Amino acid sequence: MALILSHLIEACSPYIPVLIFLVAIAVLLGDRSQRTRILRKIPGPPAYPLLGNLPDMPRNTREIVPVMRRLCERFPGVMHTSLGSIHYVVVSSAEAAEPVLGSKRFLDKGIDYGPVRPWLGLGLLTSTGDKWHTHRKLITPAFHFAVLEPYLEVMNECSGALVRRLRAAGTGFINVWPFISDATLDVICETAMGVNLSFQSGSASEYKAALQTMGNIIHMKSLRPWLRNDSIFWLLGWKHTQDKALNFLHSFTQSVIRERKMLLKEGMNTPSETPSRKRLAFLDLLLSSAKNGALLTDEEIREEVDTFMFEGHDTTSSGITWALFNIGRMPEVQRKIHDELDEVMAGRDTPPTRDDLAQMKYLEWTIKESMRVCPPVTTYSRTLPEAAQILGYDVPAGTDVLFFPHMIHRDPRHWADPDRFEPERFQPERSAGRHPYSYLPFSAGPRNCIGQRFALMEEKAVISAVLREFRVESRRQYDESMMNVCLTLQSNGPVEVRFVPRDRE
Ligand code: HEM
Structure with a gap:
């Protein structure tokens, strides 16, 4: 046998x-x-054989918000869709978001984050497991209120330069994006790396071009998944373009790290002791922690600094631009902000202190309301390492869950008349008891945005500086077709605003 x-x-x-x-x-x-x-037990549009829901999906970035809105209204809370064989569970309510975002079990980022890895490696945004945990613990103190205070000086200086540029632009309608984008780049370069590249005075064009190239490539790869295949990417010539941009960006960060390290070695522990730098940058804090025994290699420090550069400028520039647009179309809101600014600053022409910013409550509610209506980060996702339950539906391990704050922020159960722009919604008495996952511009839970205090401080510093000086007026009213979903929320065409000096009125 x-x-x-x-x-x-x-x-x-x-x-x-x-x-x-x-x-x-x-x-x-x-x-x-x-x-x-x-x-398939989760509600969602019926799938076509092989294609899944591909034919129902937006054909370009301008259609994303209206198409997703229609789908989320048809299948509220949670919806299942598939693109070919890739399945997504789309979350559009606070109750559906909480079990995933609020849990320590679901910390792995979705497959959509792949395109940023060549640039950011495994920095805070993209890493997972022990590495993410250790780095998050190490970096969190760098975003403490007290540590952020010196950055206000940078923000005020950059806001001053912005106001001067806007004055020089005259009182006609201008596309406000590039002005704000340069200002937020100046802020993040100086605060993350301690380097003043002066984008607002037109320098650093090579750095800006490399940033833009990487932004475009990441965006393109998100929209056209076939470009994620290395051979196709190489054959179409994109690999060469990417390598060139990355070589520039990585070498730049590495050279700044080398310079700062040398200063540290020479015993100049704080930049206030160095002749060339007055302020502590995030990079200095990372280097000091490495010096104090925490194990961060130069490459890991590079990844974290590049992550701040990536996360810290397009997001804030989207937030500030949409806020100025919204204020410019709401004269009554603007009048209240002007009254508040005049009262808090009481005729002083000095930049605001942290206490001044803390008193600008109405401005803060307006900025928050603007991020409710126009969330700068339009989607984020998680791949589930184990099965989860969302609104009573089983979601198997390996599924990508996609969060869509645009609709989470428009749930009429938490936000009455959700399309109306009303900063007063954020008054403490009206916010009390609201579902903690109903407002997610910065996500929530263990992997929320580490930079949110920094971002709010920057938005307040920049917008208060602009509104102390000008009355702003938007050329058009809000409508969803003007939203263009790129890496952050952009506009379909220019955002035209005019800046009328208040001293001339
Ligand atoms: C208005 C401005 C900003 C918005 C709306 C925003 C939004 C977000 C969101 C939604 C996430 C979660 C992404 C995800 O789950 O994949 C996130 C993560 C993150 N943000 Fe921000 N962000 C802003 C500004 C900033 C700034 C200024 C910095 C740094 C200086 C920053 C650094 C980060 C980092 C490092 C993470 C990853 C955190 C982690 O996974 O532990 N962000 N941000």
Whole structure:
């Protein structure tokens, strides 16, 4: 018997790899179809064979908000869609967001974060597991209120330069994006790396071009998944363009790190002791922590600094631009901000202190309301390492869950008349008891935005500086078709605002 068996095995042996391959495919397909069966119980548009919901999906970035809105209104809270064989669970309510964002079990970023990895490596935004945990703990103190205070000086200086540029631009309507974008780049370069590149005076064009190239490539790869295939990416010539931009950006950060390290070695522990720098940058804090025994390699420090550069300028520039646009179309809101600024600053022409900013409550509610209506980060996602339950539906391990704050912020159960712009919603008495996951511009839970205090301080510093000087007026009213979803919320066409000096009125 044993002999027959051994002959049989010998006869079959050339086919064993093929058999193993076929069994593996069968198991994989079985597993896939099992997952698909579970996912199909979640409400969502009916899928087409092979294509999934591809034909229902937006055809360009300008259609994303209106198409997603229609779908989320049809399937409120949670919805299942698929693009070919890739399944997504889209979350559009606070109750659906909480079990995933609020849990320490679901910290892994979704597949959509792949395109940023060549630039950011495994910095805070993209890393997971022990690395993320250790780095988050290490970096959190750098965003403490007291540590952020000296950055206000940078923000005020950059706001001053912005106001001068806006004055020089005259009183006609201008596209406000590039002005704000240069200002936020100046802020993040100086605060993250301690380097003043002076984008607002037109210098650093090579750095800006490299940033833009990387932004475009990441955006393109998110929209056209086939570009994520290395061979196709290389064949179409994009790899060369990416390498050139990355080489520039990485070398720049590395050279700044080398310079700052040398200063530290020479015993100049704080930049106030150095002749060339007056302020502590995030980079100095990372280097000091490395010096104090925390194990951060130069490459890890580079990844974190580049992560701040990536996360810290497009987001704030989107937030500030949309806020100015919204204020410019709401004269009554603007009047209240002007009254508040005049009262808090009481005729002083000095830049605001942290206490002054703290007193600008109405401005803060307006900025928050603007990020409710126009959230700068339009989607973020998680891949579930284990199964979860969302609104009573099973979501199997391996699924990508996508959060869509635009609709989470428009749930009429938490936000009455949600399309109306009304800063008073953020008054403490009206905010009390509101669902903690109903407002998610900075996400929430363990992987929320580490830079949110910094971002709010910057938005307040910049917008207060502009509104102390000008009355702003938007050329058009808000409508959803003007939203263009790129890495952050951009506009479809220019955001035209005019800046009328208040001293001339
Ligand atoms: C208005 C401005 C900003 C908005 C709306 C915003 C929004 C967000 C959101 C939604 C996330 C979560 C992303 C996810 O789950 O994948 C996030 C994460 C993050 N943000 Fe921000 N952000 C802003 C400004 C900043 C600034 C100024 C910095 C740094 C200086 C920053 C640094 C980060 C980092 C490092 C993470 C990853 C945190 C982690 O995973 O532990 N952000 N941000």
